[in-house]
Amino acid sequence: MTAIVDVQNMGKVYDGGFTALKDVSLQIKEGEIIALLGPNGAGKTTLISALCGIVTPSSGRATVGGHDVVSGYRKARAMIGLVPQEIALEPFEKVINTVRFSRGLFGKTRNDALIEKILRQLSLWDKRNARIRELSGGMKRRVLIAKALCHEPRVLFLDEPTAGVDVELRRDMWQIVEELRKSGVTIILTTHYIEEAEAIADRIAVINKGQILLVEPKADLMARMGSKTLRIDLNEALDGVPPALADYALVLGEGGRSLSYTYDATGERTGITRLLSALAAEGLALRDIQTTQSSLEEIFVGLIKEGAA
């Protein structure tokens, strides 16, 4: 399958001489949600801006829907919806007018039914005649989303769509993203909330200092890099880890009533069977067993540190 967004060796050096992107290559499949993670200044916005025509790439090339973003910009951009990181809206304009304007700008004829649907979906319909400056920050962000959606894009860039949005709204946003995906829209999202990427992305790309460190399906990433922890609750409290179990690097829980064992879930052998028989041999009675997987956040922090080292 060909990629709907195909970035080949893209580089960006800003006028001041700062290199914001270095040889970035990235293929995004139609219909997927990909989360771009990276610390402040990693180059996420620069990458999106280069694809959308806001920044001119210094090297490399990219296509969207098979159209080059520079030479075939008209067709490429017609497919793209962009929700920028910074809220930029004309304060004196009415919500509905600014959305209509966006649709016109993308060469589409007026479609009030569609705009009503989008505004309702984003809980903005009641505010359609309000002026932008009368809206709260979260509402303004939703207006930006409405503007990006009103020309029916097939690829949607969301640059930190949930920054400054409350928890409830964030879940609404995830819901909207999910619905968009169902309708076949490809979504590229940047975020600093790792639980967000964990909750909605199919694939994760990690970018740091202008370079892509990895791109992987979320599940693979977590399985590959995630260590698991097995927690064993005991019937009777222990004073310390029995010497016979020293090999397993067990951690005794508070009150001595639990033992934790950390292992690599993807390794050839996890050591669980041996551990359990060793526990039985020690005559320990088990009350309960549970495993937990490390979160994406831990993986992410680990990766960035590794890159810095």
Added chain:
Amino acid sequence: MNLPAIWAIYLYEMKRFFRTLMESLLSPVISTSLYFVVFGAAIGSRIDEVEGVSYGAFIVPGLIMLSVMTQAISNASFGIYFPKFIGTIFELLSAPVNFLEIVLGYVGAAATKSLLIGIVILITAGFFVDIQIMHPWAMIAFLLLTCISFSLFGFIIGIWAENFQQLQLIPLLVITPLVFLGGAFYSISMLPESWQSVALFNPVVYLVSGFRWSFFGVADVGVGWSLLAIAAFTGICMGVVWWIFKTGYRIKS
């Protein structure tokens, strides 16, 4: 050609104008009336005729030009500076539009506004003096070309300006003096001889002269020269705008 986009930009800009219709039209009407009181009544009582035209009527074309030029520049420069200032320019840059479409939208709207203002001033002037228009088609052509070329010029200033001071700078420092020295309120032939040749370096002289010719059939310079001057000015502005979009000057990094 992305026609809906041109229309969207044009309409959006015109809406801003109509939102502030009173301010937009009232201030040129008031200032024109003041000019008539000051120049027409006070000075006009001492100068009764210039080249066979009553002084009150003689200054009408210059007054219209003065307002049209300043309004075209301020409307067009603000129109494109504002999205740059508040950041909404990202939308223009990321939309499937080319530079010509953006210019047509913004410059078209600014030219329409200044044209409307010019017409309103002409009507206002009609209350003060008798106005005859000898060459109405030429008058319309000069007016239109001035609206368009100065809107283009304003657009360039709006792109170039990095703050509000710079936005005001050119109209204040360059345009107003050029218009006042450009024979808006007098005939170049009334100047001392040495100043007459200096005045010929002022492009506004050609515009005012041509425009006045379309009213009264009298001109400081040949009508052909006037047309050539305004065509050249329009051409230069178009070239600069084309270069701006080609290089992304001050709008794209």
